[in-house]
Amino acid sequence: xxxxxxxxxxxxxxxxxxxxxxxxxxxxxxxxxxxxxxxxxxxxxxxxxxxxxxxxxxxxxxxxxxxxxxxxxxxxxxxxxxxxxxxxxxxxxxxxxxxxxxxxxxxxxxxxxxxxxxxxxxxxxxxxxxxxxxxxxxxxxxxxxxxxxxxxxxxxxxxxxxxxxxxxxxxxxxxxxxxxxxxxxxxxxxxxxxxxxxxxxxxxxxxxxxxxxxxxxxxxxxxxxxxxxxxxxxxxxxxxxxxxxxxxxxxxxxxxxxxxxxxxxxxxxxxxxxxxxxxxxxxx
Amino acid sequence: xxxxxxxxxxxxxxxxxxxxxxxxxxxxxxxxxxxxxxxxxxxxxxxxxxxxxxxxxxxxxxxxxxxxxxxxxxxxxxxxxxxxxxxxxxxxxxxxxxxxxxxxxxxxxxxxxxxxxxxxxxxxxxxxxxxxxxxxxxxxxxxxxxxxxxxxxxxxxxxxxxxxxxxxxxxxxxxxxxxxxxxxxxxxxxxxxxxxxxxxxxxxxxxxxxxxxxxxxxxxxxxxxxxxxxxxxxxxxxxxxxxxxxxxxxxxxxxxxxxxxxxxxxxxxxxxxxxxxxxxxxxx
DNA sequence: ACCCATTTGTAATTTAGCTACATTTAAATG
DNA sequence: CATTTAAATGTAGCTAAATTACAAATGGGT
Numbered sequence: 001x002x003x004x005x006x007x008x009x010x011x012x013x014x015x016x017x018x019x020x021x022x023x024x025x026x027x028x029x030x031x032x033x034x035x036x037x038x039x040x041x042x043x044x045x046x047x048x049x050x051x052x053x054x055x056x057x058x059x060x061x062x063x064x065x066x067x068x069x070x071x072x073x074x075x076x077x078x079x080x081x082x083x084x085x086x087x088x089x090x091x092x093x094x095x096x097x098x099x100x101x102x103x104x105x106x107x108x109x110x111x112x113x114x115x116x117x118x119x120x121x122x123x124x125x126x127x128x129x130x131x132x133x134x135x136x137x138x139x140x141x142x143x144x145x146x147x148x149x150x151x152x153x154x155x156x157x158x159x160x161x162x163x164x165x166x167x168x169x170x171x172x173x174x175x176x177x178x179x180x181x182x183x184x185x186x187x188x189x190x191x192x193x194x195x196x197x198x199x200x201x202x203x204x205x206x207x208x209x210x211x212x213x214x215x216x217x218x219x220x221x222x223x224x225x226x227x228x229x230x231x232x233x234x235x236x237x238x239x240x241x242x243x244x245x246x247x248x249x250x251x252x253x254x255x256x257x258x259x260x261x262x263x264x265x266x267x268x269x270x271x272x273x274x275x276x277x278x279x280x281x282x283x284x
Numbered sequence: 285x286x287x288x289x290x291x292x293x294x295x296x297x298x299x300x301x302x303x304x305x306x307x308x309x310x311x312x313x314x315x316x317x318x319x320x321x322x323x324x325x326x327x328x329x330x331x332x333x334x335x336x337x338x339x340x341x342x343x344x345x346x347x348x349x350x351x352x353x354x355x356x357x358x359x360x361x362x363x364x365x366x367x368x369x370x371x372x373x374x375x376x377x378x379x380x381x382x383x384x385x386x387x388x389x390x391x392x393x394x395x396x397x398x399x400x401x402x403x404x405x406x407x408x409x410x411x412x413x414x415x416x417x418x419x420x421x422x423x424x425x426x427x428x429x430x431x432x433x434x435x436x437x438x439x440x441x442x443x444x445x446x447x448x449x450x451x452x453x454x455x456x457x458x459x460x461x462x463x464x465x466x467x468x469x470x471x472x473x474x475x476x477x478x479x480x481x482x483x484x485x486x487x488x489x490x491x492x493x494x495x496x497x498x499x500x501x502x503x504x505x506x507x508x509x510x511x512x513x514x515x516x517x518x519x520x521x522x523x524x525x526x527x528x529x530x531x532x533x534x535x536x537x538x539x540x541x542x543x544x545x546x547x548x549x550x551x552x553x554x555x556x557x558x559x560x561x562x563x564x565x566x567x568x
Numbered sequence: 569a570c571c572c573a574t575t576t577g578t579a580a581t582t583t584a585g586c587t588a589c590a591t592t593t594a595a596a597t598g
Numbered sequence: 599c600a601t602t603t604a605a606a607t608g609t610a611g612c613t614a615a616a617t618t619a620c621a622a623a624t625g626g627g628t
Binding site: 033064067068069071072073074075085087089090091092094095096098099100102103106107109110113115116118119122137138140141142144145148149161237240241244245248249252253256 | 317348351352353355356357358359369371373374375376378379380382383384386387390391393394397399400402403406421422424425426428429432433445521524525528529532533536537540
C-alpha cells in the first residue's frame with residue numbers, strides 16, 4: 001500500500017544501482033517528488049533508465065506514475081519516517097511524530113469502527129432518560145469530555161472516574177438509564193464488574209472499548225475500534241483520542257436524530273457562552 | 285491546503301473554460317490524475333494551455349505539479365467531498381466525516397505549532413516544583429487528561445475546572461509553580477484574569493490557546509495552534525483533540541528531557557497497573 | 569459602435585520520459 | 599582458469615507531453 005514502506009521492504013531485492021535510487025528517495029521523499037527523472041538519476045549517480053526500471057519494479061507505469069504514488073504516501077500526516085519517538089529526537093521531530101501517529105491512529109480507528117453499531121448506540125442514547133459516562137485512568141478525561149458534550153443537550157448526564165461512585169450509580173440505575181463505559185483495553189476488572197452490575201440493574205450499557213474484550217462481552221452494545229497503541233510510550237495516547245472522536249460521532253448522531261429544532265437549542269447554549277468572552281475585535 | 289477544497293472554493297473565481305476544467309476534475313479526481321494534459325483538455329473541451337493556466341491559478345508550477353498536489357488530496361482517506369455533516373447523512377457518512385475532519389484539524393495544528401515554543405515549555409515543565417492544569421468547559425477534559433499524564437511522572441500535579449479553585453491555587457503559587465492553561469479561543473475572561481493573577485504571584489504560565497489572543501498575551505509562554513473549528517456544530521471538537529495531542533507532545537518532551545532512568549520509572553507505573561487487568565490469554 | 573481588457577486557442581518550442589540497443593559486469597559451467 | 603551466458607547498466611535516439619509566445623475571439627464599458 002504505502003510506497004515508502006514498499007521501497008524499504010524491497011531494499012534487499014533491488015540491484016546495486018536500484019538500491020542507490022531507493023536510498024536517494026528515502027533520504028528525502030518530498031524532494032524526490034519534485035525532481036525530474038534526470039536530476040534524480042544524477043543524485044543517485046545512475047542513468048535515467050535505471051530510475052525508470054526502479055519505478056517499474058514497484059508496480060508503477062513509469063516515473064510520473066511513481067511520483068504520484070509517492071506523493072500519496074507523503075500526504076496528510078502519513079509519516080514517512082518511523083513514527084516512534086527516539087531519545088535523540090529534536091523538539092520538532094517528536095512533535096511531528098506524535099501528531100502523525102495520532103492521525104494514523106484516528107485513521108485506523110475510522111477504518112475499523114462499525115457505523116451500524118454507532119447507529120444502534122445513537123438510538124439508545126436518544127431514548128435515554130439519563131446518561132452516565134464512566135472512565136478510569138486515561139479514559140476518565142474522555143468521560144469528562146462526553147459529559148460536557150451531552151450536558152449541552154439538556155438531558156440528565158453524570159460522569160464518574162471513581163469505582164465506588166460508579167457502583168453506587170449503577171445500583172440506582174433504572175430501565176431508561178444508559179451507561180457509557182470507556183476503556184482502551186476492555187480488561188480493567190473493576191470496569192467489567194461495573195458493566196455487569198449495571199446490566200443486572202436493567203441499565204443499558206454502551207462500551208467504547210477493544211473488540212472481543214471481557215468488557216465488550218458484558219455490554220449491551222460495544223463500539224469497538226482498532227487503535228495501534230504506541231507501547232513504547234508507557235502511556236495511552238492514541239486510544240483516548242479515538243475515544244474522544246467516537247464521542248463526537250455519538251454526539252453528532254444524537255443531534256442529527258433530534259432534528260433541527262433541537263439544534264437551535266444548541267445554538268442558544270453557544271450564544272449564552274459568548275458573554276463570558278472577550279470580543280474578538282476588542283483589544284484588551 | 286486541500287486541493288479539492290481549493291478548487292471547489294474558487295469555482296466562482298474561475299473563468300468559463302477554467303470552470304469546465306474544474307468540473308471535469310471534480311467529477312472524477314482519481315481519473316484526472318491519470319490523464320495527460322491533452323486528454324484532460326479534450327474531456328473538458330478546452331485547449332491544453334487553458335488546463336495549464338487552471339493549474340497555475342491554484343498555485344502550482346504546472347500540470348504535473350498540480351497532479352501531485354491532487355494526488356495528495358486524494359490520499360489516505362481524505363474525502364474529496366465536503367466534510368461538513370449534513371442532516372441527511374447516514375451513520376457511516378457522518379462517522380467518516382467526523383474522523384476525517386478530526387484528522388485534518390490535527391494536520392493543521394501540526395503545521396502551525398512552533399517546536400521552539402514546545403521546547404521552551406518543556407524546559408519550564410521539567411524545572412517545575414509543581415504543575416497545575418486549568419481548563420474550563422470543553423478544555424476541562426484536556427486539563428484532566430494532562431493531570432493524569434503528568435501524575436505518572438511522580439511530581440506534584442493538580443487540575444481544576446472551576447474558576448474559584450483556580451483562583452485559590454494561583455494565590456498559593458510560588459516561584460517554582462507552573463500553571464498550564466487550556467483555552468481554544470483564548471478569550472474566556474475568567475481564564476485571562478487567572479493568567480494575570482498567576483503571574484502576579486510569580487508562577488510561570490503556559491497557555492495552550494489561540495495565537496494573538498488576550499490569554500496568549502498574559503502567558504509566559506503561549507503554545508499556539510491553528511485549528512479550523514467546525515463552527516456549524518456549536519460544539520468544540522477539533523480544538524480539544526489538538527490540545528490533547530499538544531499535551532502528549534509536552535509529556536513526551538518531558539520524559540525525553542528526564543533521560544532513560546526516568547523512563548524506567550514510567551515502566552514500573554505501567555507494570556503496577558497490570559494487576560488490575562484481566563490477562564489477555566485468559567477467557568473470563 | 570468602438571476600444572480595451574480579458575479570455576481562449578493555435579502553433580512552435582522545449583523538456584521530460586521512454587525504447588531499443590550496446591556495453592559492461594557478474595556468475596556459472598566445463 | 600577460461601569461456602559462455604545471463605543479468606545489469608548505460609548511451610543515444612525517439613516519442614510524447616508540457617509549456618511558451620503569440621494571435622484570435624469574446625465581452626464589458628464608454
